[in-house]
Amino acid sequence: MHPAVRKWLPRTEPFIVEGIALAGSLCVFSVFLLAVGSQPLGVFGDMLDGAFGSSFSIQNTLTRAAPLMLTALCTVLPARVGLVVIGNEGALLLGGLGAVVAARVTAGLPPEAVMLAMLLVGGLTGGLWITTCGLLRQKRGVNETISSLLLYYIALAVFLWLVEGPLRDPSSLNKPATYPVGQDNMLASIPGTDVHLGLLFGVAACVLSYVLTHHTTFGFGSRVAGGNSRTALMMGLPLSRYVIVLCMLGGAAAGLAGVVEVSAIHETANASLNAGLGFAGILVAFVARQHPLAVIPVAILIGGIEASGGLLQRRHDLPDATVDVFQGILFVMILGCETLFGKFPGLRPEAPPPPKPAAPRGAGGTPEHSEALLSSEPSTGLV
Amino acid sequence: MSSNSRFLSRRHLLTQVAPATAAAAFGFGCTKKSDSAKPTVDEPKKDEPASAKKDDTLTIGFIYVGPRDDYGYNQAHAEGAKALSAMPGIKVLEEEKVAETMDVQRTMESMINMDGASVIFPTSYGYFDPHVLKLAEKFPKATFLHCGGLYDATKHPTNVGSYFGYIDEVQYLNGIVAGYTSKTKKLGFIAAKPIPQVLRNINAFTLGAQSVNPDITTTVVFTGDWSLPVKEADSANSLIDQGIDVLTMHVDSPKAIVQTAETRGVFSVGYHTSQAKLAPKGYLTGAEWNWSVVYEKYAKQLKEGAKWEHLVRGGLKDGFVKQSPFGAAVGDDAQTAVAKVRSEMMGAGFAIFKGPLSDNKGAEVIPAGTTHVQTDPKLEAMGYLVKGVIGSTGT
Numbered sequence: 029m030h031p032a033v034r035k036w037l038p039r040t041e042p043f044i045v046e047g048i049a050l051a052g053s054l055c056v057f058s059v060f061l062l063a064v065g066s067q068p069l070g071v072f073g074d075m076l077d078g079a080f081g082s083s084f085s086i087q088n089t090l091t092r093a094a095p096l097m098l099t100a101l102c103t104v105l106p107a108r109v110g111l112v113v114i115g116n117e118g119a120l121l122l123g124g125l126g127a128v129v130a131a132r133v134t135a136g137l138p139p140e141a142v143m144l145a146m147l148l149v150g151g152l153t154g155g156l157w158i159t160t161c162g163l164l165r166q167k168r169g170v171n172e173t174i175s176s177l178l179l180y181y182i183a184l185a186v187f188l189w190l191v192e193g194p195l196r197d198p199s200s201l202n203k204p205a206t207y208p209v210g211q212d213n214m215l216a217s218i219p220g221t222d223v224h225l226g227l228l229f230g231v232a233a234c235v236l237s238y239v240l241t242h243h244t245t246f247g248f249g250s251r252v253a254g255g256n257s258r259t260a261l262m263m264g265l266p267l268s269r270y271v272i273v274l275c276m277l278g279g280a281a282a283g284l285a286g287v288v289e290v291s292a293i294h295e296t297a298n299a300s301l302n303a304g305l306g307f308a309g310i311l312v313a314f315v316a317r318q319h320p321l322a323v324i325p326v327a328i329l330i331g332g333i334e335a336s337g338g339l340l341q342r343r344h345d346l347p348d349a350t351v352d353v354f355q356g357i358l359f360v361m362i363l364g365c366e367t368l369f370g371k372f373p374g375l376r377p378e379a380p381p382p383p384k385p386a387a388p389r390g391a392g393g394t395p396e397h398s399e400a401l402l403s404s405e406p407s408t409g410l411v
Numbered sequence: 412m413s414s415n416s417r418f419l420s421r422r423h424l425l426t427q428v429a430p431a432t433a434a435a436a437f438g439f440g441c442t443k444k445s446d447s448a449k450p451t452v453d454e455p456k457k458d459e460p461a462s463a464k465k466d467d468t469l470t471i472g473f474i475y476v477g478p479r480d481d482y483g484y485n486q487a488h489a490e491g492a493k494a495l496s497a498m499p500g501i502k503v504l505e506e507e508k509v510a511e512t513m514d515v516q517r518t519m520e521s522m523i524n525m526d527g528a529s530v531i532f533p534t535s536y537g538y539f540d541p542h543v544l545k546l547a548e549k550f551p552k553a554t555f556l557h558c559g560g561l562y563d564a565t566k567h568p569t570n571v572g573s574y575f576g577y578i579d580e581v582q583y584l585n586g587i588v589a590g591y592t593s594k595t596k597k598l599g600f601i602a603a604k605p606i607p608q609v610l611r612n613i614n615a616f617t618l619g620a621q622s623v624n625p626d627i628t629t630t631v632v633f634t635g636d637w638s639l640p641v642k643e644a645d646s647a648n649s650l651i652d653q654g655i656d657v658l659t660m661h662v663d664s665p666k667a668i669v670q671t672a673e674t675r676g677v678f679s680v681g682y683h684t685s686q687a688k689l690a691p692k693g694y695l696t697g698a699e700w701n702w703s704v705v706y707e708k709y710a711k712q713l714k715e716g717a718k719w720e721h722l723v724r725g726g727l728k729d730g731f732v733k734q735s736p737f738g739a740a741v742g743d744d745a746q747t748a749v750a751k752v753r754s755e756m757m758g759a760g761f762a763i764f765k766g767p768l769s770d771n772k773g774a775e776v777i778p779a780g781t782t783h784v785q786t787d788p789k790l791e792a793m794g795y796l797v798k799g800v801i802g803s804t805g806t
Contacts, residue, residue: 300511348508
């Protein structure tokens with residue numbers, strides 16, 4: 029067999045597995061649609077139309093995808109070192125608030141300076157918020173999943189108190205909001221489109237995260253630590269530093285999502301910022317299997333599904349929850365199809381003898397996944 | 412700790428799959444680059460709303476912030492939309508649970524671009540600024556009629572209008588009913604946020620009850636957001652524990668509160684639409700919207716190309732609002748008193764808010780001799796709770 033084929037054939041495995049997951053999801057979803065009395069093919073056609081069918085649809089999809097890329101990183105980056113952070117929404121809220129405060133303080137400076145201040149302060153606020161979870165875990169042994177969720181409720185309470193109290197613009201009568209950041213300081217659209225620059229921030233953040241986690245010693249070390257923290261400590265790896273830096277960066281990404289929401293859409297910080305973008309980011313992160321680059325297409329996919337939701341309601345008289353049902357089916361299918369990895373022997377002809385007896389289930393078995401080797405605990409189905 | 416690290420390691424491994432994943436496999440990864448470079452939504456063809464289409468069907472889009480069967484705010488609007496869809500030559504589009512974010516901008520745009528809507532009713536207050544204002548500039552030929560906003564010709568585009576109803580008139584009548592029915596003379600009011608529209612309702616309800624007995628108090632709980640059913644039910648229980656025997660509310664869906672009141676055996680007064688079905692025993696009455704009056708008027712004017720008003724307001728007299736039919740527990744004395752005040756409201760000269768009126772901190776908010784008629788914009792910026800209300804606006 030040609031060496032190139034040997035090299036690339038195994039890499040088609042995820043595409044095949046995900047293809048099966050998608051096909052399976054569509055089948056299950058068809059049954060659901062038939063049960064509620066709709067024509068599956070018509071619905072799929074309109075979903076495609078609503079998500080990617082026209083230049084408007086595509087821009088709609090991309091606009092929805094942009095904040096998801098940023099909030100997803102808040103789960104993805106800490107996951108590299110083994111943390112499951114789900115407090116993305118809290119970092120987003122405080123990031124948005126930070127942007128407004130920064131804009132107030134720097135009011136009068138050139139728009140570029142104000143924007144820079146908003147990005148810095150918003151990112152820093154979100155970052156510090158999630159860092160709290162990392163610190164609580166490293167110093168006090170508090171489970172980061174629970175603490176980040178609870179910190180979201182605290183963030184929401186602080187946010188609402190500030191928006192409806194000290195930071196409130198008295199002229200915002202029936203919808204309490206902070207003072208606006210100013211029309212001049214708003215984030216522009218990508219030239220020639222209606223998609224704001226937040227999309228570029230999202231893509232850039234994903235690419236930079238990928239470089240950090242996959243092409244630096246820091247990234248490698250953090251993956252080792254994520255694979256097995258005791259081994260990492262034994263090897264002298266700075267576990268706490270990994271946790272803090274990755275929490276900081278993840279939180280900063282979610283904070284940036286808040287900055288983008290404020291500076292590209294709302295112009296003020298108000299309760300509408302609490303719209304679930306952070307929680308949707310968790311879904312994106314898990315579907316992307318905590319891979320920073322995969323976040324980009326997954327966010328676009330989820331953005332597309334959400335963009336198509338309106339058409340389903342209007343043209344097929346389906347309830348709003350329809351797209352949630354589809355997302356749910358897709359999520360379960362993708363996670364379920366994880367077990368299919370390694371079940372296609374034809375894809376790995378003449379594989380070099382593995383250095384370990386068996387690649388762990390779910391690791392994909394591809395040679396670059398060296399943490400399988402580093403883990404002293406081959407995951408044998410123990411949970 | 413050891414079981415913990417095992418868990419982490421396994422979970423971590425689970426997440427590590429070959430670089431190109433899920434969605435890349437669906438082939439969407441490659442669409443991105445080329446599409447973001449594609450020009451524009453500003454192609455003139457797309458910008459043109461459906462009014463330019465040949466057949467003269469008027470396509471009207473309704474956007475709701477919550478589910479349209481919520482026994483509350485959104486259902487009231489959906490009932491109005493349903494009345495419109497029965498009119499000839501009108502096509503109604505509906506979309507529910509649209510967030511007050513970029514979502515609503517895209518929904519409006521999509522209704523115009525993809526489904527040919529030329530009139531949009533974004534029914535939630537939070538849609539107005541910046542979302543409706545932005546879209547109105549982008550689609551000058553479409554008409555945007557917004558619920559709750561205060562249209563200002565000096566600031567807002569000419570293709571925007573705003574409408575609202577003086578539902579505080581019905582709240583006042585409901586207060587009379589509550590005042591007659593309550594035995595403990597303690598009323599409860601569960602509200603989302605201390606904003607002018609809400610404060611006006613609380614005050615009107617309290618003033619109505621105090622017109623029966625000046626010693627009656629209304630205890631207010633602010634839940635913090637428009638749709639928090641669990642918190643609303645908790646608040647209802649705690650108010651009932653304090654001896655309150657008539658509960659009313661200003662939240663998006665009164666369902667949880669009315670049901671809690673019924674279970675606990677106290678009276679409830681509904682809001683937005685009728686919740687009588689949910690509480691056959693305890694439901695006294697309610698303040699309901701009657702949006703079909705507003706919508707049919709707008710639709711007729713727009714269809715004929717006639718002039719329409721930018722700022723529409725109306726109360727009982729105009730039929731914008733109505734009172735739910737009385738429940739069994741409402742006595743004859745209450746009904747007579749309500750009928751008397753209602754007939755005064757239908758005429759001229761009745762004002763709910765007139766001096767001397769002091770707030771619950773003892774400060775005078777309306778001096779003696781001053782009367783605020785319903786159309787007074789001052790009432791739309793109300794920031795106080797009247798004497799007899801137990802609670803705080805938080806500022």
